[in-house]
Amino acid sequence: MNIIVCIKQVPDTSEVRIDPETNTIIREGVPSIINPFDENAIEQAVQLVEEFGGKVTVLSMGPPQAEAALREAMAMGCDEAVLVSDRCFAASDTLATSYVLSAAIRRIGEYDLIFTGKQAFDGDTAQVPPGIAEQLGIPQVTFAIGLEVEGKKARVRRLLEDEFEVVEARMPVLISCVKQMNDPRRPGIKAKLAAKKKEVTVWDSACIEAKACLCGFDGSPTRVVRTFAPTRDIEGEKFEGEPAECAVTLVERLIGEKII
Amino acid sequence: MAIYIEKAKCTGCKLCIPSCPYGAIDMVDDKAEFNENCTSCGACAYACPTGAIVLEMAGKGEVDTTQYKGLWVVGEVTTEGRLAMVTAELIGEGRKLADELDTDVSAVLIGHEIEDLARRAAGYGADRVFVVDHPTLKRYRTQPFTNVLTGLINQHKPEIVLIGATTMGRDLASRVAARIKAGLTADCTELTINAETKLLEQTRPAFGGNVMATILCEFTRPQMATVRPKVMAPLELDESREAEIIHIPVSIEEKSIATKIIEVIKDDSGSHVNLTEADIIVSGGRGLGDPKYFALIEELADVVGGSVGASRATVDAGWIPATHQVGQTGKTVHPKLYIACGISGAVQHLAGMSSSDCIVAINKDPDAPIFGVAHYGIVGDLFEVVPAMIEAIKERRGDSA
Structure with a gap:
């Protein structure tokens, strides 16, 4: 079984701030x-290859330093790693990103399954997985648990708003994974060291025959025109004193304001 | 966008015929040929095994944006066969935006036996409702819905398309946008029309809610956005309101669809779990100390008529099913009232609930970050506060009954 996992190196969002x-x-x-979420995708792919045999190729688009993420994925059990990196990929929106990744997947060749995380932690769009599936012309099953x-x-179990849906799809198919799908393994020192010695294949736009007009800024129909810090104009009110009394005051307030 | 057949590559296999939802392919001299029903939806291009059908997209700056008129809301039908609330919200918001553009609002309803819902969409403010009714469309599936919606968009050329940022909306909008090469902004929380350029300004949170970004789709049409449920306000339902209802005939063969729905399982673990549509959510965190105390959270949720939420820590510990999880790795919610009990307020939790209309925090630790986003806070033991709240609410209700 040949599996491709698409991953993204992201900043730890809990530490991202806006310069005021x-x-x-x-x-x-x-x-x-x-x-x-990509760790869940990796875990799922590695488990399948452990069961059925085959190969997991991990793929990422990003700057040269994204190689670190690919090595980590290899430490988790992925067999091969490909980084697609080119200056002309910079400023790609979700459409251009899915174009580049689908071009790289075509270059990788045969596959039965493609796994991704349900969305990236920084952008939170969940638009790239369907974008890849569309550009490859294969079915997609998103939000798999x-x-x-x-x-x-x-046979995929999907996590929807208030229900689970079981969907059967013909392979090859792209599956995007949610957090609760599995518990990603934490590689030990040995696996990490071994991954350091493995090769990461690096391809530029020419290697994957990506058209410049469909990559980066030129290939992106959306444009961010402004970023700003969210306003939290909350003047919170704290009730202090006997907990039971506070509770009553709060309830009266909520009823008074017709919130409950 | 254009679609054409390279006759030399066509082997006359006829696989494209059942794939076409609009009955637009005929065989002429053993080769496929499009008739006037073709909407350029692209379904056949995916069915063709020899690559004889080519879907060609306009490049950036090549789209004649002046051809595109009107605002569309793509409706969502719930498992129970009702119109999803987010659809009503988007029709309401769409109404405001359309007025600024001096255009009208159309709703697109795709499903099966949905005639009543078309009238409901009209009652919520749609001027026109496109109804696509077919047994294979009974429940959402990516492929047939994408084909149908792409066809409609190509034929009618709306300027703006809004879809709820639900699991369905995010799946469908991304696939359609990728097919027609349109700009799509995910999970918007604010939409405005620029007075000068008349472009749709789409604002959304990113980086776990730490950053807001405003996004434009300047050169492609339609301008597409998924919009977070519960953020926009619906108009009051007026059942006397009339709309033009347009039925779009389609023919779809089940065997041409790559996925099959085997089973739908309602998550009935605990009470009422659809957090994204809930008006009131009562959430429990690690401060509960033990899974059995979620009963207390449930009791409070019951008296206020709310749903039960949970922090990631409690879900990871296996105290409560994942469907209850609020936060960046769980659900993003926007209720009128969010009561956080024993939740410290890690950034990843705040990302999922900080846009709630009213937030109440109950926590022993006065420095817990949850108080930073709370409108009302009680520093105290939840085991004292919550039962007192339940009692006080019951008492008040008793008085007024």
């Missing part, structure tokens, strides 16, 4: 991590 002077994102000093593979069919 310039309204730009402060990225310096913010640690980079593998997008948490469980998976069984039988022959050429994938």
Whole structure:
């Protein structure tokens, strides 16, 4: 079974802030991590190959330093790693990103399954997985919480708003994974050291035959025109004193304001 | 956008015929040919095994934006067959935006046996409702819905398309936008029309809610956005309101669809769990100390008529099913009232609930970050505060009954 996992290196969002002077994102000093949902995708892929045999190729688009994320993925059990990196990919929105990744997947070649995280932790759009599937012309099953593979069919349990949906899809299929799908393994020192010695293949736009007009800024129909810090104009009120009395005051307030 | 057949590559296999929802392919001299029903939806291009059908997109700056008129809301039908609340919200918001553009609002309803819902969409303010009714569309699936919606968009050329940022909306909008190469902004919380350029300004949170970004789609049409449920206000339902209802006939063969729905399982763990549509949410965190005390959270939720939420820590510990999780790795919610009990307020939790209309925090630790976003806070033991609240509410209700 050939599996491709698409991952993204993201800044740890809990430490991202807006510079109040310039309204730009402060990225310096913010640690980079593998997008948490992508770890679930990696885990799922590695488990399947452990069961059925085959190969997991981990793929990422990003600057040269994204190699670190790919090595971590190899430490978790991925067999091969590909980084697509080119200056002309910079400023890609979700459409351009899915174009570049689908071009790289075509270059990788045969696959039965593609896994991704449900969305990236920084952008939170969840638009790239369907974008990749569309550009490859294969079905997609998003928000997967469980998976069984039988022959050429994938039976996927999806996590929806207030229900689970079990979907059967013909392979090849792209599956995006939610956090609760599994518990990603934490590689030990040995695995990490071994991954350091492995090769990471680096491809530029020419290697994957990506058209410049469909990458980066030129290939992106959306444009961010402004970033700013969210306003939290809350003047909170704290009730202090006997807990039971506070509770009564609060309830009266909520009823008075017709909130309950 | 254009679609054409490279006759030399066509082997006459006819696989494209059942894939077409609009009955637009005929065989002429053993080769496929499009008739006047073709909407350029692209369904056949995916069915063609030889690559004879080519879907060609306009590049950036090549789209004649002046051809695109009107605002569309793509409706969502719940498992129970009702119109999702987010659809009503988007029609209400769409109404405001359309007035600024001096255009009208259309709702698109795709499903099966949805005639009543079309009238409801009209009652919520749609001027026109496109109804696509077919047994294979009974429940949402990516492929047939994408084909149908893409076809409609190509044919009618709306200027703006809004879809709820639900699991369905995010799945569908992304796929359609990728097919027609349109700009799409995810999970918007604010939409405005620029007075000068008349472009749709789409504002959304990113980086776990630490950053807000405003996004434009200047050169492509339609301008597409998914919009977070519970953020926009619906108009009051007026059942006397009339709309033009347009039925779009489609023919879809089940065997041409790559996915099959085997089963739908309601998550009935505990009470009422649809957090994204809930008006009131009572959430429990690690401060509960033990899974059995979620009963207390449930009791409070019951008296206020709310749903039960949970922090990531409690879900990770296996105290409560994942469907209850609020936060960046769980659900993003926007209720009228959010009561956080024993939740410290890690950034990833705040990202999922800080835009709630009214937030109440109950926590022993006066320095807990949750108080930073709370409108009302009680520093105290939740085991004292929550039972007192339940009692006080019951008493008040008793008085007024």
